[in-house]
Amino acid sequence: MSKKSRSKIWFLVHSWLALPIWFFVLIVCVTGTLAVISQEIVWLANPPMRASQPSDDAPLLSYQQVIEAINKAEPQTVVQSISRPDESHFALDVEVSYPDGRSVVIYVNPYSGVIQGIAPQFNFRAFTRALHGWWLVPFTNGYSWGWYLVSFLGLPLLASLVTGLVVYKRFWKGFFRPTLRIRHGARIFWGDFHRLSGIWSIWFIAVISVTGTWFLIQALLFDNQISISTEKIIPAMSREAVPLSADGSPPPSIDLDRAVEIATQKISGLEASFVSLPGNAYSHLDVGGRGWYPLMFQTATINPYNGEIAASRLISDRSALEFVTESMRPLHTGDFGGLWIKLIWAFFGLLLSMMVLSGLLIWTRRTALATANAFKRSNKKQRDTAAQPATNHELSEVEL
């Protein structure tokens, strides 16, 4: 096969990978981009979620001070967990349960402990994630088929990257001589745009497609009951471990600051970013946060009555395989290093969305016109000659 016809085939493969599903790919890219910065969007739209430092030297309240402030303001409200978002301009997210049976997240000021509001009923962050992650198809037994539908896109995306680099001859030259011709018509502009954003997004498309494919593998493993986890299942506390109280009232448990202190002793360098209270009388209290490796969380599981550590999960506890697989999700979402990483992810997410659109525009401007023309011609000619195959035109402009 000649070199030219081989590249024709690669070109056809490249255009066919996303073309028949371009709108689906586009919406997944757009919702993914929104999901990356969804927390920030909610922050902009929803003032109670913001936390401004009253003065430069105002100290943050400890977890125990926060829970005491909530208990004082609303004695009936039961706190289930407190989490400190990565970026300091966010209020604390506190999961609570109200006497009327509602379980909601409330925003608490990390400096004053004031309850600033309840998370809105429409959870934009969860919604964009659900739309992006599983196309809103409910999970019933195992992973939803929407999850498979979306995560399968990792494969054509990876193939698009590879074939794109194959058909774009000497693509590395594009780094040194960036071309974006604005005054030569839409076809030329979108072609230049597609190639220019493509080469600068190589790393991003590789990350997104590999991690996306991992989500597919993850679902396949789970649904076939294959586990690669080395994490031990922590048994509930034994009946004897929970003290009886003669007067029938709940026995005292350690305060949250003590729990954080115990966890920090066990896990050096731990920045406790959440405390999760026991789910019932026989379950533990969890304290966790990021360590030296920002892509993973470390947790300590603590007996709330005597402060003993029942289990811990450190970075060093992960197997080499888990080290890789557990890094996949943060790499996909860009949620591991604060606002700037998220903004970079969102920017390239937007660029990727634009690449789907520009790819489609290139195709419609060239191939669709050629096809339509071929049909017109064949209509004219069909009285005397046979129709000319339209596909000739589709192949005619391999050299972009």
Add this chain to the structure above:
Amino acid sequence: MSKDIAAPQPSRLSLFWHKWRFHLNVLLLLIPLGFMPKYFADEALMRGDSGLGEREVGEVRIGPWSLRLAELRNSAPMLEGPAGYMKGFNAALCEACIDQVKATYLRIGKPRSLRAAGVIFFGTPYRMGASLPVPEKTRADAELWITMEGWDGAMHQASIPLSQASPATIAWLNKQGGKP
């Protein structure tokens, strides 16, 4: 068949197909649109905005205490992989017993001891949930036993017919009656 199909002239249908074939995937958007009402109903259910569960069973007295029981979903047990069929129940403790009750359990059939009281509820006294395994061969006249344990070691039990707790589960059991 008619001769038109064999003619070289492209039919209206084929023109339409050639023009729109790559845009048909816009229809995939119907999937999330279709699931959207269920998504928001589920969100409201999980937040507790639409009550304790999809179907309230009512107040059940257990010795000196009582709780309000609800089916999380008004539907048959759901298959959860190797765990088998599970049925979700939610409960809320009576106001007076919040500080006295240490744990609440759920089991199909009478527990022989506190150690075999069944699945334990997780959550807060205002809203807690348990996922009850329902074997496929459960009898339709089975009873749902609720065990409550006090912080002082006291234990109280009560039962209600499974048919009262979850008619959807009974319907499901009856439907697959023949299965061993």
